[in-house]
Ligand SMILES: Nc1ncnc2c1ncn2[C@@H]1O[C@H](COP(=O)(O)OP(=O)(O)O)[C@@H](O)[C@H]1O
């Protein structure tokens with residue numbers, strides 16, 4: 001069988017050359033399908049990355065009331081220090097808060113502050129915590145005098161993590177759906193190829209060929225088709241994702257985003273693997289149908 | 294090589310193509326089966342290749358019983374057989390050489406051996422310069438010789454030929470006879486369905502006659518009769 005491997009590839013190629021339009025169309029539709037799932041995957045990728053970024057800095061933000069005196073602030077800092085699980089404390093004044101926000105938001109925000117004419121921010125303590133004690137620290141901090149409100153990024157994190165899971169699940173379902181559609185597309189095109197060559201295959205059998213002799217070129221072809229579809233959609237992602245994400249970044253500058261190339265590279269293997277696997281199963285399905293007759 | 298006992302074939306539409314065939318063919322033997330058109334020659338060859346199943350009797354070819362054969366057994370039988378079909382069964386859209394090479398490729402013969410042997414086989418049937426021509430551009434006589442090359446190139450143990458000279462002129466019949474003789478020399482058992490005296494004259498062998506599905510060992514005069522019959526038509 002392996003002495004014939006080159007021949008099987010040649011046969012697969014011959015058939016492609018024989019009906020280039022049909023093959024090209026199915027390739028395009030497979031690539032498009034995969035490209036669309038790539039978006040859902042990219043969303044999940046982004047969220048995952050965001051969670052990772054935020055998770056590195058498990059922190060509780062303790063906002064101070066508008067008019068807290070210096071002495072009260074110092075005693076508050078000491079009390080926060082006493083809470084178990086607290087690792088670091090950094091004070092950020094109203095003025096610093098404004099500056100930081102301007103750093104993050106860029107030029108647009110200074111305009112915003114200028115038009116507002118006053119500083120809308122509160123001073124706050126950024127309290128580094130051990131991740132597993134973050135919630136408890138937040139609860140305790142809220143009870144201290146002079147505290148306006150407490151924001152625990154763990155809650156945000158948990159919500160984001162849940163959203164990431166939903167996104168992932170959605171992506172897997174989308175992938176399965178696309179996979180099945182792909183499988184049907186490929187099995188259809190392979191089936192047409194098999195039908196067109198029914199007579200030829202009968203001759204193979206009369207000469208003593210086993211079922212794989214005639215089937216293998218078509219298995220190769222279907223697998224190749226799926227693989228190429230994955231590859232094309234991957235290339236499309238490599239080209240488009242960096243552009244899209246840099247557009248998104250300039251629209252939402254405060255949102256930490258993974259660079260587009262990184263997302264494309266992360267999604268690529270999934271696209272190619274899905275293409276290949278469902279390409280192979282599609283052509284197996286076609287064989288199975290053909291043999292049923 | 295071939296043992297047939299009480300073999301009969303009734304087609305699904307009720308046509309009784311063969312009845313009570315008893316025949317033993319030894320390894321290396323040459324057998325001609327004569328008979329008018331519709332006598333059942335093609336049907337008998339089809340049985341030998343497992344293309345049709347006998348409806349009665351016992352049929353053993355190359356040690357394989359063809360009454361209830363398994364797919365693997367049929368494959369094995371077909372691999373050691375070279376067959377020239379009455380309708381050639383060449384693959385259109387391929388060149389003559391590709392058709393011949395396919396025969397060896399199915400046997401798993403490597404690329405360079407395959408190329409060499411295919412070329413030689415085509416040369417032996419007088420088609421050395423037609424190897425790269427598509428089958429559909431060849432004349433019927435040329436196609437018939439390609440079909441023969443495809444059968445002989447695998448150096449078969451059993452060679453079945455269904456009217457292999459049906460479309461050929463005198464010179465081409467010479468090629469065919471030579472090829473068949475060569476295969477027999479190489480150890481093949483040969484069964485030829487024909488009514489071509491030109492072939493029978495050139496190849497010593499046993500002559501049988503099929504008549505409305507019944508097989509008879511031709512009487513001593515069978516050969517001359519067949520030859521005369523053919524001569525009469527010419
Ligand atoms: N597939 C078939 N179905 C029904 N009848 C058939 C079939 N093939 C051949 N026959 C019939 O069987 C008889 C023998 O045919 P065949 O073996 O082709 O004869 P020959 O090759 O000697 O001319 C003929 O009457 C023919 O019509």
Ligand SMILES: [Mg+2]
Nearest residue numbers: 334335379455
């Ligand atoms: Mg016939």
